[in-house]
Amino acid sequence: xxxxxxxxxPRSQRQRFEVAVTSVVEKRLGALPVVSEFxxxxxxxxxxxxxxxxxxxxxxxxxxxxxxxxPNRLTSPAPLVRVGDWARTWAVEEVFGIEAGVLNDNRLxxxxxxxxxxxxxxxxxxxARAISEFGSDVSRLHWDMTSMSxxxxxxxxxxxxxxxxxxxxxxxDRRTDLKQxxxxxxxxxxxxxxxxxxxxxxxxxxVSQVVGAMKDLRAMADK
Numbered sequence: 001x002x003x004x005x006x007x008x009x010p011r012s013q014r015q016r017f018e019v020a021v022t023s024v025v026e027k028r029l030g031a032l033p034v035v036s037e038f039x040x041x042x043x044x045x046x047x048x049x050x051x052x053x054x055x056x057x058x059x060x061x062x063x064x065x066x067x068x069x070x071p072n073r074l075t076s077p078a079p080l081v082r083v084g085d086w087a088r089t090w091a092v093e094e095v096f097g098i099e100a101g102v103l104n105d106n107r108l109x110x111x112x113x114x115x116x117x118x119x120x121x122x123x124x125x126x127x128a129r130a131i132s133e134f135g136s137d138v139s140r141l142h143w144d145m146t147s148m149s150x151x152x153x154x155x156x157x158x159x160x161x162x163x164x165x166x167x168x169x170x171x172x173d174r175r176t177d178l179k180q181x182x183x184x185x186x187x188x189x190x191x192x193x194x195x196x197x198x199x200x201x202x203x204x205x206x207v208s209q210v211v212g213a214m215k216d217l218r219a220m221a222d223k
Contacts, residue, residue, distance in 0.1 A: 028090045031071070032075075042126055048066050049062060051122055052115055065103065084101060087100035087103050119199070143186045145200075147169065147181070148180060149175045150166060165201040165202060167179050170205060184213055196213070
């Protein structure tokens, strides 16, 4: 016995399927949320903007640029170029609210130039904020210095008096053929939190810098 054939459904009764095509963007997240939480608790952007004026006229302030550079240094410690490309592959816009195109070389240079004369103040203020925010014990501090050798002539008459003098000294790497600058860092014995940083001229011996560092720390503690 043959089965009766079924006529096709009218077009109006046929089931319709709608397919939505959306683009998928993949970005690396990594430790960005953690870094963002710490920089905001420390009010890094606010401290930089308070010390370095003039950045508000741009799309982002100097403080916002520096805040974005912190995770860049932690996740991609490469030469400071093409930071915008890094921001496109990482979730910088989603976490920090900064478009990748804003972090171009020109904007980075202006922010770094703005904070250069104020590095000691910024580092000290952020360090003090870290102490109060996280309750670190600073009754004992560790002070350490290092030297950074540089290649080039660096004539004294061409150097800026507002910055450390690059000259011959007593380098840690024993490259006495190269000129140098020195840097010191004080960290808390509890947690190793940096509370004070300072750059020094190349020639003086390390022992001669200790008294100045102690005076700086005392002045910071009195604030």
